Amino acid sequence: MTTAEQKQEPEFIQYKYPRTQHYWHALGYQTRAVEGFKQGKIMATKCSKCGRAMVPPRIVCPECYVEVTEWVDQGQRGKLVAAFKIGYPMYDRRTGESQVWDKPVVAVQMEGGALLDGWCSETDLDKLKPGLLLEAVWRPEEERIGAYDDVLHWKPVEK
């Protein structure tokens, strides 16, 4: 047997980690945003100095370092900034598995000023040009958990 034939492939072992570890995140000021999702609203905090709308809501403006107390509803619509598809499997928190999504990812400039991202129902990238008006499609109320993925996806607004 030659040296090359004796050379072994590296060995690996896969351990499963069936671990139930729950997290109880104290919401504090974020309660308003979480309750907003359950009601089908995207809530932002707004800096009193620079006027920036922040999603996720921040208690301090990262640019101005002033404490932020004003809340603004971002509305349901925004303009498409960019759209692209992802070719590798991505984690789906609701199933715990990863999958390749046919839906593209979109960046959306909201009516209220915040820049968000999410999935888009329109799969033809040729139809997703910057400036296109998009609208949030929410999961049914009984399926909402108080998180950003209560927004099922964004869809182009029909003229």
Place this chain on the structure above:
Amino acid sequence: MADRVGIVAVAQTKFDQKREEHLTETLVHVTKDVMGQTGLEFKDDGTGIDSTVVASQDYFGGPGGIHMHYAYTVGAYRRPDERVEEDGAFAVAYGAMQILSGHHDVVLVVGHIKESVCSKNQVENLGLDHIYGRKIGLDFVAAAGMQAMRYQHKYGITPEQCAKVVVKNRTNGKNNPLVMYANGITVEDVLKSEMVADPIRVQEAKPVPVDGAVAMILACEDKAKKLTNKPVWITGMGMCYDHHELGYRDLADCDSLVSAAQMAYKMAGIKEPAKELNLAEVSDHYAYQELLWSEGLGLCGKGEGGKLIDKGTTSMGGELPVNPSGGLLCGVPLIVAGMQRVAECVLQLRGEAGGRQVSGAKTALAHGVEGPAGQLHCVITLEK
């Protein structure tokens, strides 16, 4: 390069369960406090805070998630920002090194954790080897049980001596308005309490869960003198890691602490710590550890931790009070623990420790520890 590093401001939260407060709210309160004391904010022109070091533990934020909220909350957005996934005393040492090396003049150091977010035992299980200790479900409580058993067996330390540590610290804590678990417990109460990891009883373990944060501002010598008329100087620092695996160590001794302490004493010029120090704040995650760590720190000889508590040496009014604040046994979160030891020493040396003040304190020692059965230690000596 800077000559000395001074601590010019400290702030602590109350240590309790902050179930109503998002962690950024805790951070805003504690960092605004130290900034208010000094009038400083982050600046990039050398007139404010130059840099920050933060200690926390990602597993307590949801996997990989606790540090993301830090920089913008404290005003450190786009500033030099180092993260320490160890006890907060290490963050203080790293902050001091940034100044001693000449990289920065003024550094904000923060330690924060919410133990109430998830199971501390499960997090600590992840701190063990993934093929061995983690697989049999060990955690740091179980590791401490093994260490306590070995320590008591090798040196004849008694359960009563360990219980006396609890009584001393819970009594001291009654003078500390920031802790929740100070009380008038007796040795009998401790020894009758539920066993959690033989021989450690529930009253001999740091209460869990506890949430909180500590912040402090460090400065080079000339700026420290301008920022406060009561700077507290870091005179020595030492850090050392031991074997991770418990079976590679004699758990009755703490070789890495001995090394860390010697490093700090050499830097500070301390020859006889028991005589030269006026107080020590030691990380007593478990009662026996205050005795064992006192040995490692050279406050007594090997195996003599029990005598130290029997003689009253470490009590308030003793020759060398240990944990006048009440220590971790009165409820201080992990990670924050070592940094809070430093903060308490600063208050002592400034004469601002209120009812827990050690009269005439001029020198102090703060100790932080992390890892199973005291794997790694950080020792910081201070003077006014």
